[in-house]
Amino acid sequence: MSEVVVRRQRSVASLLMMLLALALGASGYLLVHLNQDGALPPDWLMSVGPLQFSGPWYVGVGAWFALGLVAWGVTKWRLPYADPIILPLVFLLTGLGISMIHRLDQADSLRSAELQLLWLFAAVTAYCVVVVALRDHRRLQRYTYVWFLAGLALLLMPLLPVLGRENHGARIWIAVGPFSFQPSELAKIILAIAFAAYLVEKRDVLAMAGHRFLGIDLPRPRDLGPIGIAWGVALLILVFQRDLGTTLLFFGLFVMMLYTATERVGWAVLGLLLILVLGFVGYEMFDHVQTRFASWLHPFTDYDRNLQVISAQFGLAWGGLFGTGWGEGRPYLTPLAKNDFIAAALGEELGLVGFCAVVLLYGLIVARVLRTALAATEPFGKLLAAGVAFVFALQVFTIIGGVTRLLPLTGVTTPFVSQGGSSLIANYILAGVMLTITHQARRPQVAPTAEEYASLSADPTQALPAVAAPRPDPADFADGPSGATEGEAR
């Protein structure tokens, strides 16, 4: 009658990859010192307010391995069917990032890498809390409007007079005591949840055909409310925070999820048009945006003003195909190399090959989560997985594209890699949500077979057998049992 699709947990492979990722991350740290001094790293020192911790290099490396293995163990315990390679990929990116920050510390004599390791401790804690407490992402679906309010509040928080901080022309920070926090990082996840919950509920309404124009089904004017509100909020962010990157991420996420939920190309076209309008408005209204465009198109006309992006290009060219090697390049010549331009620093020391490898690491994470979105059996999980995968990809595309002159530079962070606690914590929470969805999508469940539907239509009086799985989406059904190509049927 019905089959249970059971995917393998791949525990051993996952653990081996985790160990490989941790070793690669640690080797960056060791190679910096072996290349620069011909010796193993000196003692490290971490100071948090009045507290100071220090120790030889292997204690730091040990802490790094411990964090990784704890994260892996907690995942194994609570989400045994979670995707086996996402967590190793996340740790590999984190390790490359901390090693590169440590390498840049050698040039400016700061101790940012130790601080970043401390943030990683907080981030892994947050990750574990999500993994342990959440277990099933569908619980998130209940609080649609709470999420909306929370997300918008976080997004607009930097505009508050006391909390908000302006940095490099964009008002995207809040300061709490000695810490500064970029709330848009967290808002990104919360809004993805809110959009997913809202759209799953309303998608049938939104998908109702409107006017057909140039072969595209445009939505009815009365359904334009949500996209109008989202566009207005995006405009608010653009005008008051002057942050092109967050605007693009936020609105891009909304348009993509609207399109995915309704399956109507009209929404995507409308969304793209509105993004163009936003860009045009931003360009016309703000010198800041015009400057960004000018330094994107013609950076070499003004060496002083575009020093950062020019220096990054010099660095990438200097790295060449295979890079200078850890600690052998001069990425510290680029201002803000630890934050916005860490991709250029990696490209300089690991070369074009290493740069593409990092891009592929991100690509693999996104691909695994998108695959989960395809395989998931209920709409909220599908939409949420697709949404977080897309916004993550868009963020990587925006910042790395900006650093390499594919796009105008916008100040979004490089997930898992760049320096900064709020970004690290937010992205580990995101990883927790992603893995939770993969666990739910991959854990054993009954997959209905084609005969059941066939017999149902043949005999209208026959009742549907009680199965554990929710009623499948007809669109999925048309493609055959989801995930059958990957999983093993028993």
Place this chain on the structure above:
Amino acid sequence: MNGPIRRVSVVVMLMFVALMLNASFSYVVRTPSLTADANNRRVRDAAFGTDRGDILVGNTAVVSSEPIDDRFGYQRTYAQGELYAAVTGYYSFLYGGSGLEQSYNAELAGTSDAQFLDRLVDLAAGRRPQGASLETTLDAAAQTAASQALGDRPGAVVALDYTTGAVRALVTSPTFDPSLLASHDLDATTQAWTALNDDAAAPLSNRAVREIYPPGSTFKLVVSAAALESGLTPDTLVDSPASVQLPGSTHELRNAGSCGGDQITLRQALVVSCNTAFANLGGQLGDDALRAQAERFGFGTRLLPALNGVASSFPADPDPAQTMMSSIGAFEVAATPLQMAMVAGAIANDGVVMEPYLVSSVRGEDLNVVSRRTPNQLSTAMSAEHAEQLQDMMVAVVQDGTGSRAQISGVRVGGKTGTAVTGERTPYAWFVAWAEDPTVAVAVFVQDAGVDGSDVSGGRYAAPVARAVIEAMR
């Protein structure tokens, strides 16, 4: 929802492909211009710190890079810096380079296209790339003799092997020590640079190839060549009055002494360097014939680009009086000492002008030859028959005339003196010569002989320098 998710996946995939394609495009297309950018500190510092190749004179490295424990890693050192500065130039962090250090920068730094394979091997072997060495054509003995004979008088000496064009000696005075500009102490470099540029004696200017001066009577060789090519013989009689009135002018051109009659042979005119005879001759030949002859010797061509040499010039549109003055190497005729050495060399080489060069071969790090220079003919200045006639006339100058101080027993030497007097400044003393064995042509230019103006003569002050150079090469 799977349809839209698939399409979104394609968009996401395109975004990641775009990132990688853009980075690859940048690597392939933009890297050359980024690396060549003058504002690229990475390249500048690294280039300054590379293990640049040596510059060799004979088998001796006169310029080399020594390992040093500072932020650059290698220190450029100039053994006998002052002696070879005119050729090697300097290599400075703040002020770039000059001479061979600049013109062969890519080879010395190991970044030239020809060294691509070496770089690939280095990359595979994990070695630091090393630059190629330059083997120069200089002869240490000739260079030292020229420098010592010139002493501290401002001027220049150029010696060429006229059969190949190889530069055997190239001296300019006063000179400088390139070590001062190659220092890693950038404050000291700045001070040295300021001092060298403020020095009234202009030690940074290369008088041998980068400056042009009126060649005086040495230019009579070019007029003689034009005369022989136009059909005259060494025995043809030419008018040699004590003075000539320049057409359209009240100025009278006089001879320094008696030329030996109102009509003398062309040979005699060259031997005694008779001004009126050559002025008349030049006037008859006309400026076009003179310019054409000068250009066949190399005038108007930028010579020795390795040292960024300049072209010598013959006036573009002189009136008859100016043509007559030009015929004795005055008015606006201006030549580098290198050019005048080529004039003498071409005459000795039976009329064939060889292109001068300084670097005979470039050798990679395993001493394999990256490129080798073969002698190259620049032009034919005159027929072999006429060249031999002019050789005899030049030998007579040294045997019986103004160039007697260049005589070397047992060696056939031809020469021509010159004393360029213009205005109030100290006259320039010139001497150009060639020897049959060794096959060398020499030009000596003494800008300031350090004696009273009326006593200056090429025969007295420049000819002994030429003799010293030729003797050093025997």
